[in-house]
Amino acid sequence: xxxxxxxxxxxxxxxxxxxxxxxxxxxxxxxxxxxxxxxxxxxxxxxxxxxxxxxxxxxxxxxxxxxxxxxxxxxxxxxxxxxxxxxxxxxxxxxxxxxxxxxxxxxxxxxxxxxxxxxxxxxxxxxxxxxxxxxxxxxxxxxxxxxxxxxxxxxxxxxxxxxxxxxxxxxxxxxxxxxxxxxxxxxxxxxxxxxxxxxxxxxxxxxxxxxxxxxxxxxxx
Amino acid sequence: xxxxxxxxxxxxxxxxxxxxxxxxxxxxxxxxxxxxxxxxxxxxxxxxxxxxxxxxxxxxxxxxxxxxxxxxxxxxxxxxxxxxxxxxxxxxxxxxxxxxxxxxxxxxxxxxxxxxxxxxxxxxxxxxxxxxxxxxxxxxxxxxxxxxxxxxxxxxxxxxxxxxxxxxxxxxxxxxxxxxxxxxxxxxxxxxxxxxxxxxxxxxxxxxxxxxxxxxxxxxx
Numbered sequence: 252x253x254x255x256x257x258x259x260x261x262x263x264x265x266x267x268x269x270x271x272x273x274x275x276x277x278x279x280x281x282x283x284x285x286x287x288x289x290x291x292x293x294x295x296x297x298x299x300x301x302x303x304x305x306x307x308x309x310x311x312x313x314x315x316x317x318x319x320x321x322x323x324x325x326x327x328x329x330x331x332x333x334x335x336x337x338x339x340x341x342x343x344x345x346x347x348x349x350x351x352x353x354x355x356x357x358x359x360x361x362x363x364x365x366x367x368x369x370x371x372x373x374x375x376x377x378x379x380x381x382x383x384x385x386x387x388x389x390x391x392x393x394x395x396x397x398x399x400x401x402x403x404x405x406x407x408x409x410x411x412x413x414x415x416x417x418x419x420x421x422x423x424x425x426x427x428x429x430x431x432x433x434x435x436x437x438x439x440x441x442x443x444x445x446x447x448x449x450x451x452x453x454x455x456x457x458x459x460x461x462x463x464x465x466x467x468x469x470x471x472x
Numbered sequence: 473x474x475x476x477x478x479x480x481x482x483x484x485x486x487x488x489x490x491x492x493x494x495x496x497x498x499x500x501x502x503x504x505x506x507x508x509x510x511x512x513x514x515x516x517x518x519x520x521x522x523x524x525x526x527x528x529x530x531x532x533x534x535x536x537x538x539x540x541x542x543x544x545x546x547x548x549x550x551x552x553x554x555x556x557x558x559x560x561x562x563x564x565x566x567x568x569x570x571x572x573x574x575x576x577x578x579x580x581x582x583x584x585x586x587x588x589x590x591x592x593x594x595x596x597x598x599x600x601x602x603x604x605x606x607x608x609x610x611x612x613x614x615x616x617x618x619x620x621x622x623x624x625x626x627x628x629x630x631x632x633x634x635x636x637x638x639x640x641x642x643x644x645x646x647x648x649x650x651x652x653x654x655x656x657x658x659x660x661x662x663x664x665x666x667x668x669x670x671x672x673x674x675x676x677x678x679x680x681x682x683x684x685x686x687x688x689x690x691x692x693x
Binding site: 265269272273276277284299300336358359361364365412428431434435436439445447453455458459461463466 | 484486489490491492493494496497498500501504505518519520521556557558560562570571572574575576578579580581582585586587625626633634649650652655656657658660664666668670671672673674675676677678679680681682683684686687690
């Protein structure tokens with residue numbers, strides 16, 4: 252028999268999990284504005300998502316709205332933050348202290364969303380022993396030892412593309428279970444390993460293309 | 473009559489534009505490995521995308537493969553880089569020099585993908601006149617003047633969520649045509665404005681959820 256908690260956790264589709272933070276952001280904003288209630292129709296209207304999708308998404312979260320009144324905003328914020336894992340502290344290692352890796356070490360905002368980078372790893376010997384934003388950098392060779400000491404199972408991958416696959420394999424065999432992949436390389440991993448691809452540069456391609464298209468239209472008219 | 477170039481630029485679907493950088497990354501890797509030819513089947517197999525999708529995606533790009541031999545890798549890399557806009561230099565302003573904004577100013581990797589951040593703006597008076605990674609920070613009040621001087625039309629949005637909408641409106645009225653939105657807030661913009669949402673924290677929610685689910689499964693077995 253499947254218990255309720257398990258069912259919730261296995262069943263939440265990825266698009267829902269990606270939209271819930273938008274609802275959270277909007278609810279936080281309205282809470283700050285002094286509002287106390289929020290309907291799914293209001294959420295839908297303000298963030299341009301169909302209201303049936305909002306209602307469906309929120310049905311995965313254990314919160315009940317009242318007819319015609321909507322959700323209690325404070326409760327909605329608290330429950331969403333917990334549901335999304337933003338109130339827990341998840342510790343992570345970062346692999347590849349190059350340009351993007353270094354930049355992420357500077358991003359203290361990650362902690363607000365439940366992620367704490369506790370160490371960076373790189374193959375460059377001159378980086379070992381240094382620190383960025385008070386986060387220590389170690390040589391990649393020391394990863395297994397530090398993983399065993401800490402039990403950390405989340406890895407942020409910011410290595411060059413030609414190292415993405417080999418470093419992934421190394422860190423998975425050393426105990427990493429979830430990889431947040433910032434490289435544009437599609438790593439291949441065993442089925443029980445979680446991968447989230449956040450190739451921010453791919454978004455640039457979309458932006459450049461659309462901007463060109465719009466400006467060409469303007470030039471023609 | 474619609475000319476060919478225009479047709480390509482208006483017709484490329486967003487999922488295609490997001491996948492093309494993966495193919496580019498893989499082609500760059502194979503090029504570095506000394507390979508000279510690459511088929512769409514090989515690309516498909518190595519990055520776990522259906523080969524019919526790869527072929528379809530590449531059909532938007534003006535490159536022809538030869539039957540059974542595939543694409544010339546060097547040509548594929550050159551054409552993809554140009555098609556995606558990574559070889560042009562697109563200048564951008566960044567709005568909101570907080571944690572994530574500051575981190576992005578440190579990311580010199582963006583330049584490799586055609587984006588150069590030339591200035592940051594913030595409402596904090598104490599930040600005006602400082603610089604991060606040699607990029608000058610100005611007060612937001614100076615934006616319009618600097619926009620008119622430079623003609624820069626890309627804005628990176630890294631302000632707090634409660635400022636996302638108002639800052640967007642301000643910068644759009646001041647000449648910004650494309651917004652790379654890193655906030656989890658869904659901004660509302662006129663139809664002719666390009667928005668790319670890169671809410672990296674939303675990916676954390678997916679990762680945390682999946683990691684929990686897998687570990688609960690392991691605990692049960």
